[in-house]
Every structure is written in structure tokens, then in C-alpha cells.
Amino acid sequence: MNLKQLAHMLALSQTTVSRALNGYPEVNEETRRRVMDAAKRHGYRPNPSARRLATGKTGMIGYVLPTGASVDIDPHFVEFLSGLGDYARSHELDLVLSPADADDQETTYRRIVANRQVDAVYISSPRPADRRVALVNTLGIPFIVHGRSEGLDFDYPFTDIDNEGAFHEAARLLIQLGHRRLALINGDDRETFAIHRERGVRRALAASGLELGERHVCSVAMTEENGYRATRRLLEEGDAPTAIACSSLIMALGVVRAVRDLGLTIPGDVSLIAHDDVFPWLRPENFSVPLSTTRSSIRLAGARIAERLAARISGLEEGARGEVWPVDLVVRGSVAGAPA
Amino acid sequence: MNLKQLAHMLALSQTTVSRALNGYPEVNEETRRRVMDAAKRHGYRPNPSARRLATGKTGMIGYVLPTGASVDIDPHFVEFLSGLGDYARSHELDLVLSPADADDQETTYRRIVANRQVDAVYISSPRPADRRVALVNTLGIPFIVHGRSEGLDFDYPFTDIDNEGAFHEAARLLIQLGHRRLALINGDDRETFAIHRERGVRRALAASGLELGERHVCSVAMTEENGYRATRRLLEEGDAPTAIACSSLIMALGVVRAVRDLGLTIPGDVSLIAHDDVFPWLRPENFSVPLSTTRSSIRLAGARIAERLAARISGLEEGARGEVWPVDLVVRGSVAGAPA
DNA sequence: AGAGTCTTCCAAAGCGCTTTGGCTTTTTTG
DNA sequence: CAAAAAAGCCAAAGCGCTTTGGAAGACTCT
Numbered sequence: 001m002n003l004k005q006l007a008h009m010l011a012l013s014q015t016t017v018s019r020a021l022n023g024y025p026e027v028n029e030e031t032r033r034r035v036m037d038a039a040k041r042h043g044y045r046p047n048p049s050a051r052r053l054a055t056g057k058t059g060m061i062g063y064v065l066p067t068g069a070s071v072d073i074d075p076h077f078v079e080f081l082s083g084l085g086d087y088a089r090s091h092e093l094d095l096v097l098s099p100a101d102a103d104d105q106e107t108t109y110r111r112i113v114a115n116r117q118v119d120a121v122y123i124s125s126p127r128p129a130d131r132r133v134a135l136v137n138t139l140g141i142p143f144i145v146h147g148r149s150e151g152l153d154f155d156y157p158f159t160d161i162d163n164e165g166a167f168h169e170a171a172r173l174l175i176q177l178g179h180r181r182l183a184l185i186n187g188d189d190r191e192t193f194a195i196h197r198e199r200g201v202r203r204a205l206a207a208s209g210l211e212l213g214e215r216h217v218c219s220v221a222m223t224e225e226n227g228y229r230a231t232r233r234l235l236e237e238g239d240a241p242t243a244i245a246c247s248s249l250i251m252a253l254g255v256v257r258a259v260r261d262l263g264l265t266i267p268g269d270v271s272l273i274a275h276d277d278v279f280p281w282l283r284p285e286n287f288s289v290p291l292s293t294t295r296s297s298i299r300l301a302g303a304r305i306a307e308r309l310a311a312r313i314s315g316l317e318e319g320a321r322g323e324v325w326p327v328d329l330v331v332r333g334s335v336a337g338a339p340a
Numbered sequence: 341m342n343l344k345q346l347a348h349m350l351a352l353s354q355t356t357v358s359r360a361l362n363g364y365p366e367v368n369e370e371t372r373r374r375v376m377d378a379a380k381r382h383g384y385r386p387n388p389s390a391r392r393l394a395t396g397k398t399g400m401i402g403y404v405l406p407t408g409a410s411v412d413i414d415p416h417f418v419e420f421l422s423g424l425g426d427y428a429r430s431h432e433l434d435l436v437l438s439p440a441d442a443d444d445q446e447t448t449y450r451r452i453v454a455n456r457q458v459d460a461v462y463i464s465s466p467r468p469a470d471r472r473v474a475l476v477n478t479l480g481i482p483f484i485v486h487g488r489s490e491g492l493d494f495d496y497p498f499t500d501i502d503n504e505g506a507f508h509e510a511a512r513l514l515i516q517l518g519h520r521r522l523a524l525i526n527g528d529d530r531e532t533f534a535i536h537r538e539r540g541v542r543r544a545l546a547a548s549g550l551e552l553g554e555r556h557v558c559s560v561a562m563t564e565e566n567g568y569r570a571t572r573r574l575l576e577e578g579d580a581p582t583a584i585a586c587s588s589l590i591m592a593l594g595v596v597r598a599v600r601d602l603g604l605t606i607p608g609d610v611s612l613i614a615h616d617d618v619f620p621w622l623r624p625e626n627f628s629v630p631l632s633t634t635r636s637s638i639r640l641a642g643a644r645i646a647e648r649l650a651a652r653i654s655g656l657e658e659g660a661r662g663e664v665w666p667v668d669l670v671v672r673g674s675v676a677g678a679p680a
Numbered sequence: 681a682g683a684g685t686c687t688t689c690c691a692a693a694g695c696g697c698t699t700t701g702g703c704t705t706t707t708t709t710g
Numbered sequence: 711c712a713a714a715a716a717a718g719c720c721a722a723a724g725c726g727c728t729t730t731g732g733a734a735g736a737c738t739c740t
Contacts, residue, residue, distance in 0.1 A: 002696055013720045018698060028718060048455045049392040050696035053725050056389075060436065067425040072620040078418045085407040085439035094457070095437040096400065099425035115388045117434070223621040250621050253593070257628055280412040281563040281590050288597055342726055353690045358728060368688060390726035393695050 001044045010038055021046070052116075060094045061309050062118030064109055064132075066102035072221070074125070075250070076277050076298050080146070083302025091310050106135055113139045120309045122146055126158075127190050142312040144305050148192050148322065155320035157312070159304055163193050166294035166327035167200030167245060170273040173292075173329065174243040175208050178338035179271060183241035184212060185230045185251055189219035194247065197275075201245055216241055220251075227254025235262055235270070242338045243271040249282055252291060267336035276330075290332035296325060341384045350378055361386070392456075400434045401649050402458030404449055404472075406442035412561070414465070415590070416617050416638050420486070423642025431650050446475055453479045460649045462486055466498075467530050482652040484645050488532050488662065495660035497652070499644055503533045506634035506667035507540030507585055510613045513632075513669065514583040515548050518678035519611060523581035524552060525570045525591055529559035534587065537615075541585055556581055560591075567594025575602055575610070582678045583611040589622055592631060605629075607676035616670075630672035636665060 007014045012035070020027045020035035027035075038044075052058050065073070081095075088095060096118055100108035109132065112118055120142035123132050130149040137143075137156055145158035167184075174182055184201050187194045202212050215237065220226040227246065231254065234241055246252045252274035259266055266272050266289045276284050276293035284291035311317035347354045352375070360367045360375035367375075378384075392398050405413070421435075428435060436458055440448035449472065452458055460482035463472050470489040473496055477483075485498035507524075514522055524541050527534045542552050555577065560566040567586065571594065574581055586592045592614035599606055606612050606629045616624050616633035624631035651657035 003698095004696075014697080015699080015721080016719055019719095022698085026718065031718080045451075045454065047393075047696050048457065049389065049396075049398075050725090051698075052389040053387075053393045053727085054696080054698040056725085058389075065421070065425050065435075067422060067429050069426065071422070071426075073418045073422050073425075075415050075418050075619070075621060077421075078413045078415050081405070081417075081437075082407065082411070082413050085405050085413075085437065086409065089407050089439035089441065093439075095405075095439070097421075097425065097435045097437065099429035099433075099435070101429065111385075114385065117388065221621075223623075225623060225626050228626060253622070254626070257626075260628065279415070281415060281561075282593070283563075283565060286565050286568060286594070286597070288600065343728095344726075354727080355691080355729080356689055359689090362728085366688065371688080387726050390695090391728075393697090394726080394728040396695090 001042050002047065003044075006035075006039060006042065006044050010035060056116050058117065058119050059092060060096050060118045061088070061306070061313075062096050062098060062112050062121040063124075064105050064112070064121070065097045065099045066105060067099045068102045071102045074222075075279075077124075079277060079279060079297075079299045080124070080302040083297075083299035083304075084306045085302075087303040087306035087310070091306075093306070093310060105132060109135055109139065113141050119313045120144075122305050122309060125191050125193075128192055128195065130192075142309065144308050144312070146301060146305055148196075150192055150195070155322070157308065157317075157320050158322040159301060159308065159325070160193075160322065161296045161301070161325045161327050163196035163327070164200035164203070166275065166296070166329065167197040168204045169200075169327075169329045170245050170292075170294050171201040171204035172207075173331070174245070174271055174273065174335065175204060175210065177243075177271065177335060179241075179243040180210060180338065181216065181239065181241040181243070182210075182212065183216040183234050183244045184218075185227060185234075185244060185246045185255065186217065186219045187222050187247045194219055197245075197247060213239065215239075222248040222251050224250055224254040224257075227251030228258045229254070231255045231258035232262070235259070235264065241270070243335070244273075246272065246274040249274055249276055249279065249284060249291070249293075252284075252287070253282075256287060256289070266334050269339060271335040271338075273329075273335060284330070285332060287334070289334045292332045292335045293330050295328045295330050301325075341382050342387065343384075346375075346379060346382065346384050350375060396456050398457065398459050399432060400436050400458045401428070401646070401653075402436050402438060402452050402461040403464075404445050404452070404461070405437045405439045406445060407439045408442045411442045414562075415619075417464075419617060419619060419638045420464070420642040423637075423639035423644075424646045425642075427643040427646035427650070431646075433646070433650060445472060449475055449479065453481050459653045460484075462645050462649060465531050465533075468532055468535065470532075482649065484648050484652070486641060486645055488536075490532055490535070495662070497648065497657075497660050498662040499641060499648065499665070500533075500662065501636045501641070501665045501667050503536035503667070504540035504543070506615065506636070506669065507537040508544045509540075509667075509669045510585050510632075510634055511541040511544035512547075513671070514585070514611055514613065514675065515544060515550065517583075517611065517675060519581075519583040520550060520678065521556065521579065521581040521583070522550075522552065523556040523574050523584045524558075525567060525574075525584060525586045525595065526557060526559045527562050527587045534559055537585075537587060553579065555579075562588040562591050564590055564594040564597075567591030568598045569594070571595045571598035572602070575599070575604065581610070583675070584613075586612065586614040589614055589616055589619065589624060589631070589633075592624075592627070593622075596627060596629070606674050609679060611675040611678075613669075613675060624670070625672060627674070629674045632672045632675045633670050635668045635670050641665070 007017045020032040124146040126149040128150040273292045276295045277298040360372040464486040466489040468490040613632045616635045617638040
């Protein structure tokens with residue numbers, strides 16, 4: 001059942017039927033009702049390929065997925081996707097993942113824009129002066145950045161959490177508890193979120209005349225193993241920290257294991273605060289010692305970004321407004337006063 | 341730059357240019373070279389929307405993503421995606437995720453097929469007599485199932501791992517080590533993979549005249565917390581098992597925590613074998629006691645499924661061939677002889 | 681040399697929708 | 711009541727590609 005047939009059986013022109021269906025004003029309400037009715041009864045659905053060709057609208061949002069044998073997709077992605085998908089569903093949007101060589105995403109961005117394959121894109125895990133953001137901005141396709149870049153000479157729309165604030169609060173709490181030597185086990189510091197977190201910790205320390213020692217900060221891929229290694233290194237050297245801030249629950253698993261392997265305890269010997277993106281399958285309250293966390297649901301972020309993308313596509317949202325969400329600091333058993 | 345312009349500047353018809361580009365035989369090799377050359381030089385890329393409308397081919401593979409506030413996407417998904425994406429990239433395929441109400445995926449499958457939105461789809465986490473498989477089969481779109489259904493009255497193409505064999509081997513090893521009371525902490529037993537794993541354990545036990553006690557098997561969502569709870573329950577009741585087989589590394593985290601909380605040890609009091617899908621961020625050898633596992637890379641499965649989908653799209657693969665991959669049993673420190 | 685066969689190319693007809701420009705008919709207005 | 715404005719509808723021209731059905735020219739064969 002296509003438009004032509006439908007129009008024919010209604011004894012109307014395709015024009016009128018099309019307009020009736022798409023809510024244009026120049027059609028009699030009575031006629032519109034007839035058309036709508038017939039369309040529903042015959043289960044008429046406009047062919048998206050044809051519509052695409054005519055309008056350029058696709059009803060899809062895009063994401064360029066970096067891939068490669070040595071590239072690991074962040075497990076957070078799946079939670080983000082849950083939120084994004086949940087919202088997208090209610091608005092009949094699909095998501096297209098365009099896999100790209102991690103070292104050459106530009107080609108893919110250009111392709112999906114040139115081919116009008118999607119109505120909007122989002123960018124995640126931005127870095128300072130992120131080229132993708134600059135590219136997408138000049139290409140002129142609607143977009144939202146999940147997170148923030150830095151040092152770009154233009155504004156852009158983003159949704160981010162207050163990473164600096166979160167880690168500032170976490171560090172401040174630890175300092176108030178008497179800790180003087182803090183350590184930060186961070187994610188890849190080429191990404192802005194990690195930079196912001198480090199900044200937050202440093203700021204809190206500085207406010208008390210303290211510093212984050214060169215050897216007390218490390219930036220690694222957020223795996224359990226890296227959390228373990230970093231912690232071993234930190235605690236086995238001289239000048240060991242009495243408190244650790246950690247950028248992910250997964251790394252925190254490794255931290256806990258390392259502390260235990262060394263015959264130390266949390267929070268007796270070491271206090272620990274980790275960032276929690278809120279996974280259903282790994283919860284901080286279920287750690288052997290319930291983990292204090294800076295908490296922010298990445299799922300909610302996914303839903304919000306879908307919402308903003310939809311708004312931009314339909315022209316409801318414009319401009320370069322960035323939004324920053326506050327982060328909860330949830331205190332549980334893994335923090336205590338500094339050991340004497 | 342579109343076909344018309346390109347044809348005009350080559351003083352050829354659109355037909356010829358199109359055919360030259362698409363490798364049809366009825367065009368002079370000399371002419372083809374000229375065309376190919378000009379196309380490359382001017383960066384001509386056929387408009388996919390137009391091509392879609394004309395041919396029905398989309399260059400995309402589809403996946404219906406169950407969503408909903410209470411629906412959690414499996415964290416395995418992201419690893420699967422890595423493999424899928426890596427292969428898809430090399431074949432210029434995109435992946436479109438169509439979010440659907442978890443309780444009504446049928447509508448979405450029908451939509452993407454009726455609208456010709458993708459060239460092929462894959463189905464994951466199949467259940468016995470899975471309706472999605474039956475639906476997709478009748479709709480006539482190329483597809484591959486990741487995993488297996490059961491009790492369908494037709495054959496279909498799938499790629500699965502030998503879950504039954506894997507857990508059979510694991511249980512057999514435990515039995516040989518003298519264990520008599522095994523327990524299975526399984527995933528959702530409405531899914532075929534879980535059924536197969538249970539079957540494998542039962543078969544191994546039966547071979548030695550043993551049984552899997554009613555209370556020694558549990559099926560839950562594969563979270564850390566559920567692993568913990570199941571283990572507490574198993575070990576605190578009478579008739580506690582001396583060995584546990586566990587369907588995921590994430591649950592195994594909970595198992596280990598529970599054992600420790602009870603003042604017991606692995607493998608002294610309890611032996612443990614878990615299934616490992618091979619995550620980069622959580623590795624069995626890094627558990628406090630290195631974990632024995634049945635191992636099978638879900639990433640490889642993703643790549644394989646992309647490969648088969650591509651083959652089916654281009655007509656290279658046909659029929660309903662199912663393939664079952666063997667699973668490695670990797671023995672590490674978490675298993676030992678049964679306590680006296 | 682005329683008939684038959686390839687080879688190489690083209691004009692034009694879709695694919696199914698949106699949208700421009702215009703034509704009637706009805707309603708409003710001074 | 712005539713002129714102007716508004717309402718309601720339509721024919722046809724795209725959107726950019728593929729593919730059908732020829733046609734012209736070059737070659738082979740008897």
C-alpha cells in the first residue's frame with residue numbers, strides 16, 4: 001500500500017493525502033479525518049526510503065563507533081545505550097552505529113554527513129580540542145557532546161556531569177577526615193573527564209595547602225587489573241597514600257583486591273572513594289566494604305542526550321547551550337579518619 | 341556531485357556511468373577506467389538514499405534492542421559489538437539499533453522488514469521456541485541467531501558455543517576431583533544458553549550416578565549481587581555444595597565475596613568454575629584466587645556473525661546451517677579436591 | 681554482400697515520497 | 711455587489727539512483 005494507491009482509493013490527489021497525513025494546514029479538517037482514517041485502516045506507512053530521498057530526513061541518530069582489534073568499547077556504553085534507547089523508542093528514532101577505524105573517524109563522520117545518513121549525531125568521550133567536535137560543528141549536522149572538550153574556539157551543545165566538582169567534594173571529605181596524602185587512580189587523561197577529576201582533587205588539596213604528588217596520580221584504562229597494579233605501586237612505595245580516589249567501580253575492584261593482598265584494610269589503612277556510573281550488575285554497596293562513591297547515572301545521561309538530539313532535529317532546541325549535572329557524593333563504609 | 345553531473349562531464353549517459361561503477365559487464369573496459377577515474381577524482385559517492393529507493397539495499401544490518409526502564413542491556417553486548425563492529429567496518433556495513441518495548445518486539449521487527457530498513461538482522465539471547473526467530477523466518481529477511489532456540493519446527497542459521505559441552509566438562513572435572521555436591525549458579529533459565537549449561541552439569545553428574553539437587557541450582561540475572569546471594573544461600577543451608585559452577589564472571593565476583601564473608605576459602609572449602617566471555621576489563625586470572633573458567637570470546641562471535649550476515653546479504657551463504665563452537669576449559673587455582 | 685551476433689551505449693521509466701506553483705471555489709470586505 | 715482574500719485541492723516536477731528495452735555500430739559467417 002503506497003501513497004498512490006491510497007490517494008486513488010480516496011479519489012484524492014497524492015498531494016492532498018500527503019499533506020493531510022503530515023499535518024499541513026491547507027487541507028480541510030473533514031478531508032484530513034477521512035484520510036487519516038483510511039490510512040490507519042489500511043495500515044499505510046510511508047516508505048522511509050522514499051521519504052528520505054525527498055526530504056533528507058532519516059529518523060535516525062548516529063554514533064561513530066571506534067573499532068579495531070586493540071580497541072575496547074567502554075562497558076559504560078551499554079548503560080548509556082539503555083537510556084538512549086529508552087527515549088529513542090518513544091520517539092520512533094533509531095540509532096545507527098557506524099564503525100570506524102579508531103585512528104580515522106573523520107572519514108566516517110564526513111561520510112555519514114555527506115550521505116545524509118542520520119539527522120543528528122552525538123559524540124562521547126571527548127578530549128581537549130577534540131577534532132571530532134570541531135569537524136561535526138563545521139559540517140553543520142545537529143549534535144550533542146556527551147561530556148566536554150576544552151580549548152575549542154567556539155561553543156557547542158553538551159551534557160556533562162560535574163566531574164571536577166565531584167572529585168573536589170570527594171577529596172575535600174578525605175582531607176577533612178585528616179588525610180594528607182591522597183592518590184588518584186584515574187582514567188585515560190587524554191580524555192577531558194579525567195582531566196577535570198584530577199583538577200578537582202588538586203583544587204581541594206591546594207585549599208588546604210596540600211598537593212597531589214607526582215607519583216600519586218596515575219591514568220590508565222579503567223580495568224580491574226589496572227586498578228590493582230596502580231594500587232600495589234602506590235602502597236608499596238614510600239610515602240604511600242592513606243586515601244585513594246578512583247575513577248571507576250571496575251578499577252575499584254582491583255584496588256580492593258590489592259589492598260587485601262597487601263594485608264591492609266579499608267578503611268583502616270586506606271580510605272577509598274570511587275566514581276559510580278550506576279551499573280545494575282555491580283553496586284558499590286555490595287563491595288566487601290561498602291564503597292563511598294560519587295554517583296551519577298550514565299543511563300539518565302543517555303536518555304537526556306537522546307531527548308536533546310530529538311529536540312534539535314525538530315528545531316525545538318538551538319544554540320550551544322551546555323549543561324552540567326551535579327554529582328552526588330554518597331558516603332559509605334570505605335572512608336574513615338586517617339590512620340595515626 | 342551526483343550521477344547526472346558526472347555523466348554529463350564524461351559525455352556519457354547515466355546508465356553507462358552507473359553500470360561502469362557497479363561492475364556490470366556491458367561496458368568497455370576503457371570506458372570503465374575513465375569513469376572510475378573521474379569518479380574518484382571528483383570524490384563521487386552515490387547517494388545511499390537514492391540507491392536504497394531504487395534497489396532496496398541499505399548496507400545496514402539491524403538489531404532490535406529491547407528497552408524499558410526495568411530492562412538492563414547485558415554488559416556482554418558491548419564486547420559482542422566490538423567484534424561485530426570491527427568486521428562491519430571492513431565491509432562498509434553500518435549497524436542500526438532499533439529500540440523496542442521489551443514486551444513487544446514483534447512490531448519493531450515487522451516495521452524494519454516492511455520498511456526495508458536493513459538488509460539483515462541478528463537475534464541474540466534466544467529462548468526455547470523463540471517467537472522472534474519464527475517471525476523473522478517467515479518475514480523472509482536474512483538473519484543469524486547468536487545462540488540457539490529449541491523446539492522450533494524449522495531449521496535456521498545460528499552461531500552458538502557449546503554451552504552444554506563446556507559445563508559438562510567443568511562438572512566432570514569437579515566430580516573427578518571428588519566433589520559430590522555441585523551447585524550451579526546460572527543465568528536466566530528462560531534463555532537457551534542457561535538451559536544448555538544446566539543440561540551439561542546434570543549429564544556429568546548422572547554419569548557418576550549423582551544429581552543436581554533442586555536447591556543446588558538457581559537462575560538469576562547475572563549481577564554481582566545475585567551471585568553473592570545465591571552463594572550465601574547455598575552455603576548456609578545444610579547439604580552445602582563443595583563446588584560451584586557459575587555462568588558469568590560478574591556473578592563470580594559475588595560468589596567470591598560470599599565465600600569470604602562466610603569465613604570459607606576457595607578452593608579449600610569450595611571449588612569454583614565460571615564461564616568467561618573474555619572481557620578486557622575483568623579477567624579470571626586476576627581474581628584473588630585465579631579462577632578456573634570455561635572460556636569463549638564473545639567478541640569473536642560478534643565478528644563471526646557480522647561475517648555471516650555479510651555473506652548472506654551478498655548471497656554467498658544460504659541455507660540453515662548452524663555452527664557450534666567448542667569452549668576451552670582453563671584450569672586455574674580455584675579448583676581443588678573435595679574437602680574430606 | 682547480406683544476415684546474424686556481439687559489443688557498447690542510451691533514453692526513459694521507475695522507486696514512493698514531498699513540494700512548488702496554480703487553479704477553482706468559497707468567503708470576506710468596503 | 712464587485713473585488714479581494716482565503717480555503718481547498720491538483721498536476722507535475724523533483725530527489726538521485728537502477729534497470730529495462732532498444733538501437734547503432736562493429737564483427738563474424740556463409
